[in-house]
Amino acid sequence: MIPIYTSKYLGQAEKLHIIHVDMDAFYASVEEHDNPKLKGLPIIVGGLSNHGIVTTANYIARKYGVHSAMPIFMAKQKCPRACFLPVRMERYKEVSRQVFHILYGITDLVEPLSIDEAYLDVSNIEINPIEIAQKIKEEVMKKTGLTMSIGISYNKFLAKLASDWNKPNGLKIITEDMVPSILLPLPVKSVYGIGKKTSKRLNNIGIYTVEDLMRLSEEFMVEFFGKSGIEIYNRIRGIDSREVNTTRERKSLGTERTFSKYTKDKEILKDYLHRFALEIEASLQSKNLQAKTITLKIKDIQFRTQTKSKTLNNYISSYNDIFELAVNLLDEIRLTQDIRLIGLTASNLITLKLEQLSLFD
Template identity: 70%
Template sequence: MELNIIHVDMDAFYASVEEQDNPKIKGLPVIVGGLSNHGIVTTANYEARKYGIHSAMPIFMAKKKCPKGCYVFPRMKRYQEVSKEVFSILYEFTDLIEQVSIDEAYLDISNISMEPLELVMKIKEKVMIDTGLTMSVGVSYNKFLAKLASDWNKPDGIKVITEDMVPNILLPLPVRKVHGIGPKSAKKLNGIGVYTIEDLLGLSEYFLIELFGKAGMEIYSRIRGIDYRKVNTTRERKSLGVERTFEEATSDKKVLMKYLERFSEELSYDLKNRGIHGRTITLKIKDENFAVQTRSKTLNEYINDLPQIFDISLELLEEIEIHNKIRLIGITASNLMTSELEQLSLFD
């Protein structure tokens, strides 16, 4: 099969931007996140990760692991500026780009005559020259394998997965590496003795559908190298959201509020970046017993500003009674409308 999909993922993006802007901290363990003890780690560079620090870890815990680390408060506007620089470079090579997040995208290179590896090297070189940042890139014949490949040799890596390498290359990987298997699904599989993709390959499609519903069919196909999803440049979204599963469950409301503040900032950026507004904000939490609670509020107006999203998410948090420790929290905007349509409706 043709190697026509590239997945690009910037390396420790926020921390890398901080290092590039402040050369004095290069080589140090850099941790980006809220600076109070109730804050959370947004990004840690690879030096900091050697101490066991990861995103979503509470800052007080990170400071215990790495007391001499360089702790930096996030500068979202600066990260957005650099993200636009990176994507403008990508668009010099192709228009077939699906932006997944501020620092991650799929590229369809079917119409580019250049050899995939030569193209990847040119993209990486251009990004490094213009921004000083590195990216890791995966190349394959579908989105699942390309994303898997981009995570293979981080940081600053390149990995190619060809058809003849599948499924052997996948066999030792943990099941959580499969797109569509989250922490809860991985735990369910571990509970029946399934830990790796090799174990997963021993399960029938019927069994996986019984276990996971429609997603089971997709999982069955993906671990066999089949993924028909296209690079979607004009995807119409019904909702847009941010959520995170904690390494350690918490009942500290101040910690949850800090997450919501960061998520509101990320969600506002994503909405504005796509030129859309939302009218419904939904808060979702999942406790340590996997019980899920959601609360929603639908407004009379369309919004995409950080303060409005944050205020509503806090309001929704107050409506939820928390009896157990929380292991996941997230917010979503739905009832979406493009900015152009919203402007027309105001004039109308």
């Protein structure tokens, strides 16, 4: 049952206009839905080869310490009885389209973040945002059989924070009067704009929580974080002026990984490119984009960076095209030193027209 929220939020409906939706362990949940025999078992999606990388793990597998981007051999050590499954991207895209059709039936103010995640601005809808969130959850369950977690607030940072609050199948509201007290005990890594490396740097100087961050001056934040310092200073105080952007022009889209164990084994590197290609395909298609240029980046243990690019005559967005180009680019590079970082980027992007449906008709 989706929780019915009391009237205490109804007077704040005008301010609670940002909704963040996030499917729960998306790939693994699709696999479990399609094969009910998997229910109750730890599921790890990413492949069967020990050289592969975990793409998604369900919540049962996560209890064993398995997480995305972990090598498959390590996931097998942590959770040997898990069901290891290959990635079925076409199926995940099919389900993603169903989910986004539901979102566009609510409003055209949708900002896709990935194949299974998006922001909505519902300020132009004369329906309480909590009712909208419940409607979305009900429709997604009805059409796909899957659960999603939803956060509702008055800005993007807090809405995303709320959607992560009580996964899976969560629904959390963060109102203006909850801030900053609700944020104070959170670890610094919970703040948008603070990644793992920055979090460790903060821990090294005794900053572990948002409450610790709040004690820092704006000047120190700018000196420590650079140009994002003011944004983070405001964010932890509940201020985030970013709008839901439906027409954001992306110059490039990609991902990279720094290895804990350096390697020049091309088969291992190709496994990473396989995962990157899947991620880029999902991001391109969720944002309705296509790319014309694919760029491979590697950095060796001497911190020397090499890049290789290929620009096509036509636009692409499929995993097969992206992966094939990435492998060809890798094969053109002569590896004389172990590699500490590999990355893949799609650029020269073009936006396709999105379809809007009407859920409330």
